[in-house]
Amino acid sequence: MKEIEKVKRSEEYSPPFVWTGHPFTDAGLVALLLLSGKGKPEELTEKDVENAVEFASKLYARKEWSSGYIHAMMLPNSGILMANPSMSKKRTPEEIKKNLLALLSEEEDPNAPVCEICGRKHSRQKPVYRSDFPLVGTGGVPNYFPSGRDGANICSHCLFLAQMMPLAAYRLSRVLIIHAYPYELMLEFHREAINDVKKSELASVARDFKRPENFLFKKLGEIGRKLEAGKLSGASITLYYFVNNNQGQEIDVIYIPNPILRFVALASQHDSAGWARIVSMGWNRGCAKRLAKKQEEIEKSCENDVYHRLLDGESVLHYFIDPQSRRANSSWRLLSFYCSEVLGLDENALEFVKRVADRIVETVEKLPDNKLSRRIRELERAEKLYQFEGFFIRIEKDRQELGIPGALMGFDDFARILTSYGEDLNVSWKTVKNLLLFRIYEKLHDRLMEASPEGAEEEEVEEEFEEGEE
Amino acid sequence: MIRVELKAWTASFRFPTFQSGYQPTLPVPPPSTIQGILSAAKGEPVYLSELPYVGYVFKSDGRGVDLEKIYALGKVETDIIKREFHYNVELYLYLPDCWEEHFRRPHYQLLLGRSSDVATVEEIKRIQLDEKEAPLGGTVAPINLGLPGMVHSLIVEYDYSSVPRRAKLVKPFIVLPFPRTGAEKRRQTTKALYDPELDIGVYLHRWGE
Numbered sequence: 001m002k003e004i005e006k007v008k009r010s011e012e013y014s015p016p017f018v019w020t021g022h023p024f025t026d027a028g029l030v031a032l033l034l035l036s037g038k039g040k041p042e043e044l045t046e047k048d049v050e051n052a053v054e055f056a057s058k059l060y061a062r063k064e065w066s067s068g069y070i071h072a073m074m075l076p077n078s079g080i081l082m083a084n085p086s087m088s089k090k091r092t093p094e095e096i097k098k099n100l101l102a103l104l105s106e107e108e109d110p111n112a113p114v115c116e117i118c119g120r121k122h123s124r125q126k127p128v129y130r131s132d133f134p135l136v137g138t139g140g141v142p143n144y145f146p147s148g149r150d151g152a153n154i155c156s157h158c159l160f161l162a163q164m165m166p167l168a169a170y171r172l173s174r175v176l177i178i179h180a181y182p183y184e185l186m187l188e189f190h191r192e193a194i195n196d197v198k199k200s201e202l203a204s205v206a207r208d209f210k211r212p213e214n215f216l217f218k219k220l221g222e223i224g225r226k227l228e229a230g231k232l233s234g235a236s237i238t239l240y241y242f243v244n245n246n247q248g249q250e251i252d253v254i255y256i257p258n259p260i261l262r263f264v265a266l267a268s269q270h271d272s273a274g275w276a277r278i279v280s281m282g283w284n285r286g287c288a289k290r291l292a293k294k295q296e297e298i299e300k301s302c303e304n305d306v307y308h309r310l311l312d313g314e315s316v317l318h319y320f321i322d323p324q325s326r327r328a329n330s331s332w333r334l335l336s337f338y339c340s341e342v343l344g345l346d347e348n349a350l351e352f353v354k355r356v357a358d359r360i361v362e363t364v365e366k367l368p369d370n371k372l373s374r375r376i377r378e379l380e381r382a383e384k385l386y387q388f389e390g391f392f393i394r395i396e397k398d399r400q401e402l403g404i405p406g407a408l409m410g411f412d413d414f415a416r417i418l419t420s421y422g423e424d425l426n427v428s429w430k431t432v433k434n435l436l437l438f439r440i441y442e443k444l445h446d447r448l449m450e451a452s453p454e455g456a457e458e459e460e461v462e463e464e465f466e467e468g469e470e
Numbered sequence: 471m472i473r474v475e476l477k478a479w480t481a482s483f484r485f486p487t488f489q490s491g492y493q494p495t496l497p498v499p500p501p502s503t504i505q506g507i508l509s510a511a512k513g514e515p516v517y518l519s520e521l522p523y524v525g526y527v528f529k530s531d532g533r534g535v536d537l538e539k540i541y542a543l544g545k546v547e548t549d550i551i552k553r554e555f556h557y558n559v560e561l562y563l564y565l566p567d568c569w570e571e572h573f574r575r576p577h578y579q580l581l582l583g584r585s586s587d588v589a590t591v592e593e594i595k596r597i598q599l600d601e602k603e604a605p606l607g608g609t610v611a612p613i614n615l616g617l618p619g620m621v622h623s624l625i626v627e628y629d630y631s632s633v634p635r636r637a638k639l640v641k642p643f644i645v646l647p648f649p650r651t652g653a654e655k656r657r658q659t660t661k662a663l664y665d666p667e668l669d670i671g672v673y674l675h676r677w678g679e
Binding site for chain 1: 484485486487488489490491492494540541542543544545547549613616617618619620621622623624625629633634635636637638639640641642643644650651652653654655656657
């Protein structure tokens with residue numbers, strides 16, 4: 001009997017809240033779940049929702065939340081959360097709680113259109129403007145609402161979730177929502193915000209990070225360390241960084257490509273020191289110099305070219321090597337993952353370049369220190385394709401002079417290394433150059449550092465002159 | 471099946487709820503825009519859930535941001551908003567054969583977003599697509615397909631029987647931009663119908679089922 005009831009209940013049961021795919025309502029749902037210690041919307045009980053509303057109402061009634069955060073950044077003049085300055089005298093936790101719970105008991109009008117966010121319920125009869133749902137538009141300029149009237153078609157449940165969003169959001173100079181799929185990942189990303197709110201009763205300031213992408217990469221590294229690699233295979237993350245007040249409304253939508261997620265997670269798990277070295281090379285120099293005395297401030301405030309390039313789909317391969325100290329910044333494994341998964345370099349091509357690099361190493365390690373240093377500098381300084389070609393020709397000559405059997409490479413390989421990777425912006429001959437340098441630094445770092453750079457510079461000038469005469 | 475190729479200088483696809491101050495564009499058109507295009511071509515409301523299938527692939531050369539002066543409706547008031555748009559765009563529609571006549575002589579102008587985003591029909595071609603492992607892109611796909619991409623709830627179709635129009639079907643989707651690099655292609659690969667001319671997989675939506 002109980003079983004039948006159970007089945008019947010499960011067939012009829014429609015949870016009050018579902019993941020919608022909209023970042024703001026999903027963030028509200030994250031707040032509800034984390035406050036209730038639940039993982040799925042269908043596990044939420046009425047009591048959970050009531051407790052969360054009570055918790056939120058107490059906070060929202062405080063000035064720090066009401067005028068300093070909700071009105072100033074997210075829901076200006078909100079009537080539901082009583083953030084409108086004219087309501088300050090009447091604003092109490094009880095009144096806010098009443099408003100929030102009233103949303104959940106609002107009757108649906110079957111003649112109203114369906115909600116444009118969840119599609120499950122009918123939109124509320126009262127118009128929804130940006131004072132109640134961020135960025136949705138105002139009644140003052142109704143141009144973008146259907147037929148220019150009545151606000152957005154949003155149901156009272158989605159509206160309720162948007163009112164819970166401030167709890168889960170991060171407060172930087174704008175508001176940050178990290179919308180992630182699978183949704184369990186979104187819970188992970190916003191757990192810190194809820195914990196901060198519970199501890200300090202203030203909105204989370206994301207550890208004082210000033211830049212959303214810096215905070216995201218920091219968190220991604222931390223979360224990535226705990227996650228199994230497979231968990232991120234189909235994962236998606238989009239940052240919504242917005243402000244919605246009476247002075248202005250802005251939103252940046254920053255999509256994080258999946259290979260970047262997996263790359264950063266892998267780096268954090270298996271080569272965190274290497275990843276830290278790569279990141280450290282990308283800080284804006286002026287900013288980093290200014291904040292040199294406050295090292296921890298650099299990662300919070302400065303722009304990082306590595307992050308920007310990763311998000312813009314540009315190559316960061318040159319950050320895997322440090323030509324100043326002639327060192328490979330990471331392990332070959334991390335480099336290989338980056339090349340194949342992010343740049344899309346064929347694994348066979350990568351192995352081929354590695355083999356060529358190893359033959360170069362086999363040759364140059366037999367050279368005296370100063371000549372070795374000079375040869376590698378030729379490769380480091382190759383900015384034009386002919387300079388890159390010249391490097392191989394010189395290595396070939398070195399092989400002959402040293403009596404090393406066999407050629408560095410055949411004609412086909414030579415043509416392949418120079419031309420096959422030329423079409424794709426991300427996989428050009430410069431990619432090959434950086435890969436070669438990576439391998440050479442990996443193998444010969446100590447000797448290269450011992451070699452005298454001054455001596456190498458002088459000899460280099462002489463040899464260039466000689467070659468020019470030929 | 472036919473493939474209709476549309477071209478336009480610009481296109482913009484507003485996120486459903488971001489309309490204050492700055493309007494970013496979705497990377498690809500939402501299904502409701504496709505509904506609008508089909509309705510314009512036919513000259514009467516078309517419902518995607520009544521079609522046996524519909525697929526689309528969208529490509530653009532890049533994006534820009536335009537400053538737009540808007541006039542408030544019914545008031546002597548103006549405002550400036552920033553609107554993101556795609557430029558040099560192509561939209562390929564995969565439709566049953568009977569749609570050929572509608573696109574040979576479209577009833578109304580075809581728009582890729584706003585009234586300024588006018589599109590022209592470049593080519594209508596009968597094609598046959600075979601299923602294979604192929605990169606999907608320039609389209610939206612169901613969330614349970616498991617491909618990584620931006621997740622967002624979008625309106626599939628509007629009910630035009632009343633004024634103002636009303637959303638009829640809303641679903642969360644993975645928004646998949648057209649893949650440009652080998653890495654992007656690999657990341658978005660799944661079993662799909664393959665269009666060899668565009669080197670892209672085509673997801674056929676069957677919302678009626």
